[in-house]
Amino acid sequence: MPPFGLLHMRAWASLFGQLLRPRRAVFIREVRVHSQGTRDLSPQQMVVREKILDMVIGCFKRHGAKRIDTPAFELKETLTEKYGEDSGLIYDLKDQGGELLSLRYDLTVPFARYLAMNKVKKMKRYHVGKVWRRESPTIVQGRYREFCQCDFDIAGQFDPMIPDAECLKIMCEILSGLELGDFIIKVNDRRILDGMFAVCGVPESKFHAICSSIDKLDKTSWKDVRHEMVVKKGLAPEVADRIGDYVQCHGGVSLIEQMFQDPRLCQNKQAREGLGDLKLLFEYLTLFGIAEKISFDLSLARGLDYYTGVIYEAVLLQTPAQAEESSNVGSVAAGGRYDGLVGMFDPKGYKVPCVGLSIGVERIFSIVEQRMKTFGQKIRTTETQVFVATPQKNFLHERLKLIAELWDAGIKAELLYKNNPKLLTQLHYCEDMGIPLVVIIGEQEMKEGIIKLRLVASREEVAIKRENLVAEIQKRLSES
Amino acid sequence: MPPFGLLHMRAWASLFGQLLRPRRAVFIREVRVHSQGTRDLSPQQMVVREKILDMVIGCFKRHGAKRIDTPAFELKETLTEKYGEDSGLIYDLKDQGGELLSLRYDLTVPFARYLAMNKVKKMKRYHVGKVWRRESPTIVQGRYREFCQCDFDIAGQFDPMIPDAECLKIMCEILSGLELGDFIIKVNDRRILDGMFAVCGVPESKFHAICSSIDKLDKTSWKDVRHEMVVKKGLAPEVADRIGDYVQCHGGVSLIEQMFQDPRLCQNKQAREGLGDLKLLFEYLTLFGIAEKISFDLSLARGLDYYTGVIYEAVLLQTPAQAEESSNVGSVAAGGRYDGLVGMFDPKGYKVPCVGLSIGVERIFSIVEQRMKTFGQKIRTTETQVFVATPQKNFLHERLKLIAELWDAGIKAELLYKNNPKLLTQLHYCEDMGIPLVVIIGEQEMKEGIIKLRLVASREEVAIKRENLVAEIQKRLSES
Numbered sequence: 012m013p014p015f016g017l018l019h020m021r022a023w024a025s026l027f028g029q030l031l032r033p034r035r036a037v038f039i040r041e042v043r044v045h046s047q048g049t050r051d052l053s054p055q056q057m058v059v060r061e062k063i064l065d066m067v068i069g070c071f072k073r074h075g076a077k078r079i080d081t082p083a084f085e086l087k088e089t090l091t092e093k094y095g096e097d098s099g100l101i102y103d104l105k106d107q108g109g110e111l112l113s114l115r116y117d118l119t120v121p122f123a124r125y126l127a128m129n130k131v132k133k134m135k136r137y138h139v140g141k142v143w144r145r146e147s148p149t150i151v152q153g154r155y156r157e158f159c160q161c162d163f164d165i166a167g168q169f170d171p172m173i174p175d176a177e178c179l180k181i182m183c184e185i186l187s188g189l190e191l192g193d194f195i196i197k198v199n200d201r202r203i204l205d206g207m208f209a210v211c212g213v214p215e216s217k218f219h220a221i222c223s224s225i226d227k228l229d230k231t232s233w234k235d236v237r238h239e240m241v242v243k244k245g246l247a248p249e250v251a252d253r254i255g256d257y258v259q260c261h262g263g264v265s266l267i268e269q270m271f272q273d274p275r276l277c278q279n280k281q282a283r284e285g286l287g288d289l290k291l292l293f294e295y296l297t298l299f300g301i302a303e304k305i306s307f308d309l310s311l312a313r314g315l316d317y318y319t320g321v322i323y324e325a326v327l328l329q330t331p332a333q334a335e336e337s338s339n340v341g342s343v344a345a346g347g348r349y350d351g352l353v354g355m356f357d358p359k360g361y362k363v364p365c366v367g368l369s370i371g372v373e374r375i376f377s378i379v380e381q382r383m384k385t386f387g388q389k390i391r392t393t394e395t396q397v398f399v400a401t402p403q404k405n406f407l408h409e410r411l412k413l414i415a416e417l418w419d420a421g422i423k424a425e426l427l428y429k430n431n432p433k434l435l436t437q438l439h440y441c442e443d444m445g446i447p448l449v450v451i452i453g454e455q456e457m458k459e460g461i462i463k464l465r466l467v468a469s470r471e472e473v474a475i476k477r478e479n480l481v482a483e484i485q486k487r488l489s490e491s
Numbered sequence: 492m493p494p495f496g497l498l499h500m501r502a503w504a505s506l507f508g509q510l511l512r513p514r515r516a517v518f519i520r521e522v523r524v525h526s527q528g529t530r531d532l533s534p535q536q537m538v539v540r541e542k543i544l545d546m547v548i549g550c551f552k553r554h555g556a557k558r559i560d561t562p563a564f565e566l567k568e569t570l571t572e573k574y575g576e577d578s579g580l581i582y583d584l585k586d587q588g589g590e591l592l593s594l595r596y597d598l599t600v601p602f603a604r605y606l607a608m609n610k611v612k613k614m615k616r617y618h619v620g621k622v623w624r625r626e627s628p629t630i631v632q633g634r635y636r637e638f639c640q641c642d643f644d645i646a647g648q649f650d651p652m653i654p655d656a657e658c659l660k661i662m663c664e665i666l667s668g669l670e671l672g673d674f675i676i677k678v679n680d681r682r683i684l685d686g687m688f689a690v691c692g693v694p695e696s697k698f699h700a701i702c703s704s705i706d707k708l709d710k711t712s713w714k715d716v717r718h719e720m721v722v723k724k725g726l727a728p729e730v731a732d733r734i735g736d737y738v739q740c741h742g743g744v745s746l747i748e749q750m751f752q753d754p755r756l757c758q759n760k761q762a763r764e765g766l767g768d769l770k771l772l773f774e775y776l777t778l779f780g781i782a783e784k785i786s787f788d789l790s791l792a793r794g795l796d797y798y799t800g801v802i803y804e805a806v807l808l809q810t811p812a813q814a815e816e817s818s819n820v821g822s823v824a825a826g827g828r829y830d831g832l833v834g835m836f837d838p839k840g841y842k843v844p845c846v847g848l849s850i851g852v853e854r855i856f857s858i859v860e861q862r863m864k865t866f867g868q869k870i871r872t873t874e875t876q877v878f879v880a881t882p883q884k885n886f887l888h889e890r891l892k893l894i895a896e897l898w899d900a901g902i903k904a905e906l907l908y909k910n911n912p913k914l915l916t917q918l919h920y921c922e923d924m925g926i927p928l929v930v931i932i933g934e935q936e937m938k939e940g941i942i943k944l945r946l947v948a949s950r951e952e953v954a955i956k957r958e959n960l961v962a963e964i965q966k967r968l969s970e971s
Binding site for chain 2: 045046047049050051052053054057058061072073074075076077078079080081082083084086102103104105106107109110112114125128129136141143145157165167169170173174176177180184295298299300392393394395407408411412415418419421422423424425428429430
């Protein structure tokens with residue numbers, strides 16, 4: 012059993028369909044990383060990406076989402092004061108006259124700006140696009156300065172927790188569909204966090220700083236986080252210990268009930284609201300059949316400033332062997348509720364409540380690429396169905412006429428751009444590229460009004476009447 | 492007959508498939524243009540774009556192309572001295588430490604850089620992506636500072652004119668497939684232009700300047716172009732007149748023959764080579780069945796510096812009525828041969844000959860959007876197949892259970908995010924959004940173990956056994 016034992020060969024074969032039947036080893040091949048922290052994507056990588064994106068977008072469409080697009084750059088002011096400490100990672104454009112511009116940092120802020128600018132009060136949309144961040148590239152973990160985001164969001168005033176539950180359902184459908192292995196979605200609520208800080212005695216001015224310490228608990232031990240809070244951020248040790256009692260809790264509905272009974276926490280109005288909503292959320296998650304995938308986790312904090320309610324983050328569960336072999340794969344999807352962001356862009360402060368999620372497709376791409384490498388999985392990078400060949404010299408004209416006929420019939424076809432290619436070279440090309448059918452024309456065939464059709468896999472050759480060629484090819488392709 | 496009489500309703504209906512059957516008027520709706528010369532794309536625009544891009548990409552795949560991607564920004568030095576006078580339109584990134592970067596201006600230069608950097612000697616690739624140019628936006632003609640390009644290129648050393656002919660075949664397939672109306676592809680060769688300038692007596696130092704004057708002949712009269720060449724660019728009047736004799740010529744193979752006989756032109760080696768290649772090209776175009784779409788046009792110059800051989804540009808032919816109503820639609824696809832560009836990026840100057848084309852998809856999008864507006868054509872922006880409704884209060888739990896069952900079966904389904912929506916509101920939503928099927932559950936149905944399925948178009952309702960629901964829906968969807 013290979014180290015990444017979670018991938019079922021058959022499932023992947025069905026996901027990748029006929030693309031996975033080449034004859035030559037065309038493994039995932041990464042092209043060179045650029046000094047500026049970006050990279051090109053090879054045809055092999057593009058095939059993997061397109062298959063995964065198709066599945067993600069298919070799920071978004073299944074839930075009735077529309078697609079929009081926004082420009083790569085926004086006014087600089089649109090992006091300021093939205094990302095907390097990470098604002099330093101924003102790429103600015105040079106001032107060449109006109110407004111100051113910055114490359115977008117995520118797809119959420121442009122979406123909120125879109126809603127406010129176009130006075131849209133209600134919308135279920137998805138958006139797939141590139142974003143840019145000036146991070147120090149840690150290429151091993153598949154982090155680059157340009158990467159793709161896939162977002163789904165529901166904007167509008169609705170009855171509580173129904174859209175939020177649908178977002179979690181979508182995350183489950185996508186992660187199950189991609190067969191990345193077992194996963195869990197941690198859920199918390201910003202109001203519970205704030206309530207918890209308040210009842211533990213954290214001064215309000217330190218909420219943000221303590222929140223970002225808590226955010227490190229998925230990578231760092233409680234001991235180290237406690238040390239940071241007390242020594243670096245000046246929290247009283249007994250306050251830290253009170254927080255510690257909470258953030259080490261995670262569980263299901265019963266934990267919500269337990270927190271409701273907690274004598275300190277239940278005195279805080281915000282915490283009570285958050286707990287009430289989470290309870291309702293779990294009711295809906297049970298009806299959706301996904302409650303066992305969700306864990307109420309008081310240590311989940313999420314870095315971004317704009318969240319106001321429920322927050323969530325999906326992580327892959329690794330077997331001990333995997334955990335040893337690979338670095339922390341971390342979150343593969345995340346999101347939450349942000350009811351105040353749109354109002355920041357509306358001249359009158361009109362609010363549109365929003366909840367949404369982002370699929371960590373770059374991490375998923377690199378996991379899948381890694382697994383395909385491990386399995387020596389091969390990838391076809393073209394979809395060519397038929398190759399037009401000849402064993403004879405001076406047959407270019409016939410080949411060109413014939414291939415135009417195939418193209419005009421919608422058949423995916425190629426030939427070699429040579430006047431007089433050798434037959435063996437042509438047949439090798441087909442085997443290399445995984446092209447299933449070869450049409451062979453020569454003088455003898457011309458005389459007899461036939462054409463030879465070669466099946467590359469079996470090397471079998473059949474004679475077909477020239478006028479039946481297109482119909483015969485279409486029949487064979489539809490059968491395969 | 493509406494002014495854009497070239498669009499066949501039935502053909503478009505088949506192109507857009509079932510997306511064109513909504514009940515509510517959702518016409519193309521443009522969202523607000525930004526002060527920075529960019530714009531958001533609405534769901535309606537995205538649907539049109541995706542359908543057109545699918546068709547373009549389908550054609551690229553039919554010709555055996557692989558897809559690659561490159562980053563939005565390149566090293567600034569990669570883009571310098573590639574675009575002639577247009578270099579001033581390049582967007583630079585702010586110097587925030589590290590290399591100086593610029594947003595890509597087209598997809599051709601990044602492709603050449605990709606080939607050189609990865610030492611690829613042979614590749615047939617397509618690339619769909621955004622590019623950025625700091626042009627003064629002329630929004631009426633659909634020009635923005637961010638726009639999409641669709642490129643197909645063949646790199647490698649091959650026998651002459653076979654890949655070049657395939658590029659022209661691809662342009663014909665795409666323009667015919669999109670049914671934009673009649674079109675013509677103008678063809679010329681940079682070597683013929685240079686030869687023509689030489690034999691007319693243009694000093695070599697003025698080749699580029701005169702070339703860009705010639706480039707204006709599609710928008711400006713010969714008289715004005717002649718004036719510019721003589722008065723502004725200091726060309727002797729008799730030299731200008733000699734050029735005038737040539738650039739007003741266009742035709743088919745017979746014009747090539749005529750130019751071969753031209754006593755001055757045939758003395759120039761470069762011109763003879765260009766004419767020889769064009770003759771061969773027409774031979775292949777005839778075999779491809781597209782020769783009547785191609786016009787040898789001595790006035791075609793193309794602006795970019797990097798072309799070295801055959802160049803081409805497709806323009807839509809307008810009826811006089813259209814020409815009066817609309818501004819010049821200009822070129823909808825263009826390209827040519829650039830044998831020297833890859834060598835500029837190789838440390839040893841190793842050359843990889845290339846030929847390619849770019850589809851002017853932004854212009855095509857705006858033509859199609861304009862036509863759909865003219866025809867009052869409606870567009871569905873979601874693909875939802877089934878809506879889950881109830882006539883009763885307190886049925887949210889049942890609705891949630893049911894919709895999860897549909898989603899898990901791969902059915903595209905929606906419900907209203909309300910605890911107790913009115914039945915009429917729910918049914919109106921379906922009619923508005925063009926959702927074909929409604930599943931209705933209530934107490935009576937629960938008791939009888941059935942469910943009602945409503946066909947929105949006919950308002951017919953049928954009772955179905957609860958356990959057969961998914962199968963019945965799948966059957967009806969596959970039939971429609």
